[in-house]
Amino acid sequence: MEGEGETGASAGRKARLRASIALVVFIGFAGLLYLIGRDSAYLWLKALHVIAVISWMAGLLYMPRLFIYHTDAEKGSVQAETFSVMEQRLMKVIMHPAMGLSWLLGLYLAWDGFSFMGGWLHAKIAAVVGLTVVHLYFARAVKAFQRGDYVRTARFWRLMNEIPTLLMIAIVIFVVVKPF
Known part of the structure; x- marks a missing residue:
């Protein structure tokens, strides 16, 4: 089956x-x-940051769904193996690179555009740290599922699916409204 x-x-x-x-x-x-210039580059880098964040969020919202289906699959089954491969690839190919680029570009934009000033920016960074903690928890769960350890119930993963959504809502409000 390997290689097919x-x-x-x-x-x-x-x-x-x-x-x-x-x-x-x-x-x-x-x-x-x-290299083309700071003013022109800033807007392009901001656009690339948004693209990276969207990719990361897509993974953070999809991964718990995979965990729900994986939890329902019989351990050791072909279906469980398929979910394990899907989870690993989502994490390695999309989520890890997108998170890294989100952080890299976001920190550059915070430094270049705002000199890390503003309560809203600090709140946003705190919420992004929260997303990173969720990401790392999902990465540990991917490894557990790969070993055949079904560490949580489908209900738990349904609830976990809401955390990235709530953090995303907070981040968007901090960035757009700048409430403090």
């Missing part, structure tokens, strides 16, 4: 290669923008 279809080792290597190429292009593009 979209869940085999070969498909995984191809997915990692494509993700690595995309990451290099993304970083190269960001570097090029920086």
Whole structure:
């Protein structure tokens, strides 16, 4: 079965290669923008930051759904193996790189545009730290599911699905409304 279809080792290597190429292009593009001038680059880097955040959020919202379905699958079954591969790839190919770029670009924008000033910015960064903690918890759960340890119930994962949503709402309010 190894190497067959979209869940085999070969498909995984191809997915990692494509993700690595995309990451290099993304970083190269960001570097090029920086070289063209600070004012022009700032808006482009902000756009790239938003793209990275959207990608990260997509993973944070989808991963608990995979955990719910994985919890319902019989341990050791083909279905459980498929969910495990999906979870690993989502984490490694999308979520880890998107989180890294979100942090990298976000910290640059906070430094360059705001000199880390403003209560709203501190609140936003605190909420992003919360998203990072959720991300790391999901990464641990991916490893547990891979070992066959179903550490939580489907109900728990349904509730966990709400945490990234609430943090995202807070972040958007902090950035757009700047309440303090």
